[in-house]
Amino acid sequence: MLLVPFLTLSQNSTEYGVFENAILTPNPAQVTQFEKGIAAHNKKYHVNGPYGVRVYWINNGPKTGSYVWVMGPFPWSSLDNRPAQKEGHDADWNTNVAQYTTSESGTQSYWRFQAELSRFPKNFTIKNMEVDYWDVKRGKMAEAKKLVEKVHKVYVDKSPDETYGIYTNEFPSTKEGRDLTIISFFDKSAWLGEDHGFVTKYETVYGKDSWGQFLKDWMAVTDGGETELWIFLPELSGISGAVDVETRN
Template identity: 25%
Template structure:
């Protein structure tokens, strides 16, 4: 049980989701979509061509991710950016782009699901990936629903306790927490998203002894208090494993 709780906390994220700073913040424009599997080959080719034409650079740079584990398995995630709100206004009205989407992408998409803007939360980032290295191909994300009576300072305090402990353990390559920029209420509960890179599945067998390192930082018995506070602050949570779809992304 302790090992599961350690993994549970260590993987607390939450989309690359890796990116450089955009103005005073870093945020990504995302949406989810589902397709008919019989059209997967056609859409893969068309999406790759579309991204190569219109989404390779700057604020329009895009990657497609597969959800391989979790409640929404088999959905895809479009991740574009980093992009600021000011850059939303500066996007060109590109008829060729829109026509290409209408003719070659839209016919093969069954449904468009959550459309969201995720912004990195200040101070809640660990990035030990070499700048010259490519982004991780796989991430674990954790979505958190915050109870309506919780203070933002308390939420940030708990998340910073996790970050400090992960830093002490020293095994994290990339970890960040992002906030959903549009009010979600309890419609889907996706208030916060934490994201952690995962180079291989064997990492999940590694016991990081999170509780031991946590109490070394915060004092004996502090982990029990943390766990109790965590349960009061967050109403719900769930994980997904996402992987870069290299074919669709044109990589």
């Protein structure tokens, strides 16, 4: 989530970067109090390191109007020392954030960054994101990743400046159907309506009519998907949207 994909770990570490995503839906009559509370909370408890937080607003689909609270990236081991009750974290959250949310809030997920499938060729600042969720059929994740590798190669060869991240759900649910996520970062909304010529680029790499075969193969390993558009809200976040690729492991 999402979502900055970089984590500095020691060269000897076997840990990997994970993001914690929480969907928060404020009471429509208390949005102002909610935003004030979550901004203050994040700027007090989530301003750096593995506990740094960014907040996004969803502006399409069934979750329109909800916020996504994204912490990380962090190694799993860091959760043992996260801000908690003794620092006043939990009380502050309950008093200044949770009380202004509805019963629809609380959906939480953990996403693993797939570095070898992602492209972050240069420094950038997060503004808008297209978040594509895919429901991968049971036992087909390895095949799905191989297909993503083919797309990755096209971007490397033909669109080297494109920026996107690939993430997999650490605790997938067959009911929810959100197993693999592709996040594309963009600045201007016009990007959504542009023809990026990807099919032509794909067939230049893999041959005529190869895109049609790719679609058949992709449909064979997935059961559909959905897309959300997220807008980064720096005023509610604990950290900025700046991404420095030099910190990448």
